Amino acid sequence: MRDKEELFQGLSDAIVAMDEDETVRLAEAVIDDKIDPYEAIEKGLSHGMERVGRLFEEEEYFVPEILICSDAMYAGLEVLKPHIKAVGTDRTHRVVIGVIEGDTHDIGKNLVKIMLEASRFEVFDLGRDVPPVRFLEKAKEVEADLIAISTLMTTTMEDMGRVIKLLQEDGVRGKFQVMVGGGPISKRFADRIGADGYAVNAGAAAKLAKGLLGGEA
Amino acid sequence: MTVDFTRKDKFTPLERIGRLMAGEPIDRVAVIPFALSFSARLIGIDRGIYYREPERAFEAGLACMQAYPWTNASPTYAWADMGAWEFGGQIVWPDNGESAAPRSFGPVITQPVEVDSLPDPDPRAAGMMPLVDRFNAICREHGFPASLPNGTPTNHSMGIVGDATFLRWMIREPEAVHKLQRKVTNFLLKGAEITIGKYGAENCGALCALPMDSNLLMSPKAFEKFVKPYVQELLGYFLQKGVRSLLVHLCGNHAGNLVHWKDIPLPPRTIFSIGHEMDLEATGRSIGREHILGGNISTTILQAGTPDEVFADTVRCLKGGMEHEGGYILMPACELPPNTPFENMEAMAQAVYEHGYY
Numbered sequence: 001m002r003d004k005e006e007l008f009q010g011l012s013d014a015i016v017a018m019d020e021d022e023t024v025r026l027a028e029a030v031i032d033d034k035i036d037p038y039e040a041i042e043k044g045l046s047h048g049m050e051r052v053g054r055l056f057e058e059e060e061y062f063v064p065e066i067l068i069c070s071d072a073m074y075a076g077l078e079v080l081k082p083h084i085k086a087v088g089t090d091r092t093h094r095v096v097i098g099v100i101e102g103d104t105h106d107i108g109k110n111l112v113k114i115m116l117e118a119s120r121f122e123v124f125d126l127g128r129d130v131p132p133v134r135f136l137e138k139a140k141e142v143e144a145d146l147i148a149i150s151t152l153m154t155t156t157m158e159d160m161g162r163v164i165k166l167l168q169e170d171g172v173r174g175k176f177q178v179m180v181g182g183g184p185i186s187k188r189f190a191d192r193i194g195a196d197g198y199a200v201n202a203g204a205a206a207k208l209a210k211g212l213l214g215g216e217a
Numbered sequence: 218m219t220v221d222f223t224r225k226d227k228f229t230p231l232e233r234i235g236r237l238m239a240g241e242p243i244d245r246v247a248v249i250p251f252a253l254s255f256s257a258r259l260i261g262i263d264r265g266i267y268y269r270e271p272e273r274a275f276e277a278g279l280a281c282m283q284a285y286p287w288t289n290a291s292p293t294y295a296w297a298d299m300g301a302w303e304f305g306g307q308i309v310w311p312d313n314g315e316s317a318a319p320r321s322f323g324p325v326i327t328q329p330v331e332v333d334s335l336p337d338p339d340p341r342a343a344g345m346m347p348l349v350d351r352f353n354a355i356c357r358e359h360g361f362p363a364s365l366p367n368g369t370p371t372n373h374s375m376g377i378v379g380d381a382t383f384l385r386w387m388i389r390e391p392e393a394v395h396k397l398q399r400k401v402t403n404f405l406l407k408g409a410e411i412t413i414g415k416y417g418a419e420n421c422g423a424l425c426a427l428p429m430d431s432n433l434l435m436s437p438k439a440f441e442k443f444v445k446p447y448v449q450e451l452l453g454y455f456l457q458k459g460v461r462s463l464l465v466h467l468c469g470n471h472a473g474n475l476v477h478w479k480d481i482p483l484p485p486r487t488i489f490s491i492g493h494e495m496d497l498e499a500t501g502r503s504i505g506r507e508h509i510l511g512g513n514i515s516t517t518i519l520q521a522g523t524p525d526e527v528f529a530d531t532v533r534c535l536k537g538g539m540e541h542e543g544g545y546i547l548m549p550a551c552e553l554p555p556n557t558p559f560e561n562m563e564a565m566a567q568a569v570y571e572h573g574y575y
Contacts, residue, residue: 018388059432059436059473062432062434062435062436062439063384063433063434063435064384064385064387064388064434064435064436064439065388067381067384067385068385068388068389071385102315102316102317103316104316104320107380107381107384107434110381153316153317154317154516154517154519154520154521154554154555154556155314155316155317155554155555155556156316156317157517157520157521158521183469184516184517184520185517186517189517189521192521
């Protein structure tokens with residue numbers, strides 16, 4: 001029997017080291033040793049991705065590194081998730097995310113999705129080139145807490161405001177927090193269209209989401 | 218036009234840019250609006266038509282020159298999402314204003330082993346190249362320069378395999394990245410050779426835009442390893458052939474890459490235009506007095522800001538750029554947003570009129 005704290009630290013280190021094989025090996029050890037897989041996700045995989053997020057903000061890591069770290073995280077999740085027992089009515093916060101219609105640049109959206117999932121949000125990814133009404137429909141369908149909209153193009157940024165107008169017209173604006181981001185987006189623009197928050201990058205987006213939803217995911 | 222520049226201008230835009238390139242004193246800052254499909258609105262055509270029909274793009278460019286005679290607008294035809302179409306994939310046109318510019322339908326290959334089986338396309342027939350050649354022919358008929366293949370090999374490579382795959386390969390499959398960059402560089406060199414052979418180096422100009430090589434995506438070390446050698450080769454070829462007109466557009470944040478440009482062969486008086494993420498003064502110090510600085514009015518403000526905000530951001534740029542000893546050109550931080558309100562162009566003009574004279 002290995003010390004569980006050592007295993008968690010090992011998982012975290014393996015994520016930061018971009019070592020997918022080691023992440024899987026340690027995740028399997030967690031299962032073999034009958035350690036709580038949920039705790040291993042929180043204190044191992046998520047902890048590792050938090051460190052990755054900090055390295056990204058400090059410009060030690062860039063997008064290639066984040067992608068490889070997240071591959072390791074998802075590989076670890078594949079091993080651990082099937083062993084998590086459903087616990088009563090516990091429900092993680094739900095996020096509907098997508099790139100607004102007319103834009104197919106999705107690297108930023110995918111990074112935000114990674115950091116949200118690493119922070120244990122349940123993410124419903126609509127993909128790219130998403131019509132505004134789809135955000136409304138999906139958010140209602142899955143009873144989301146938050147809608148996250150991304151774009152890299154100035155030609156499509158105004159349609160982010162269209163999503164908010166649709167929520168208002170449908171009488172459900174108060175049910176969902178809305179955050180926006182992407183190359184041409186600024187806090188000022190977010191305020192102008194009535195969004196609840198703006199994040200400058202993926203790490204900041206995960207923090208913002210937690211803040212908007214009152215702390216924990 | 219509400220701002221009457223003739224009351225203060227001593228030079229025409231053409232004389233001004235000529236003197237700036239020659240390092241001679243000028244009356245006020247030159248302005249390059251970096252207008253592409255923005256111009257389509259001036260002649261009432263859809264962006265899809267603009268990009269599908271280079272003849273209409275040229276007509277739109279002339280209309281932009283006429284509408285903004287205080288600038289150095291000129292007919293321009295380019296887009297950023299290249300590579301997939303040229304190497305056997307498909308393109309989606311921006312019909313009915315659905316997107317800003319043509320874009321790749323999807324990656325052509327997804328596995329490293331497939332790089333070897335990629336075609337070696339003929340630059341005379343592949344993807345956008347015949348359209349660019351049609352545009353070049355019209356430009357030369359009217360005395361404008363012909364355009365050499367624009368962008369860097371990375372643009373094309375990311376179009377061929379998809380951006381996330383390319384970025385993953387930088388760590389997992391570095392040899393495949395080099396093979397791909399090699400193949401694309403060969404294609405661009407061949408295209409440049411054909412264009413230079415047809416029109417003469419003295420009649421050619423190049424726009425080297427680097428949207429995918431920025432530090433928003435990759436580290437300066439990755440730039441040095443995977444991008445720099447191929448840009449050195451491409452721009453070195455332009456220089457060796459005698460091309461003297463080069464605009465390097467550092468799209469996004471390239472602050473960490475600036476040091477590497479000292480090792481890349483450039484003609485004197487290369488124009489470096491920068492994204493809104495970069496600082497004009499710091500960039501000016503890095504490129505030195507030999508080269509011209511350009512930039513960097515926020516494209517977000519240009520499209521979504523008020524005229525007052527555009528005026529203020531233009532003044533910020535003028536203050537930051539006009540001190541550069543190598544000379545300065547006022548430009549947007551990227552392509553002029555196609556939906557920029559016309560009154561915001563007037564606000565830019567007013568700021569230049571009030572704050573842009575030396």
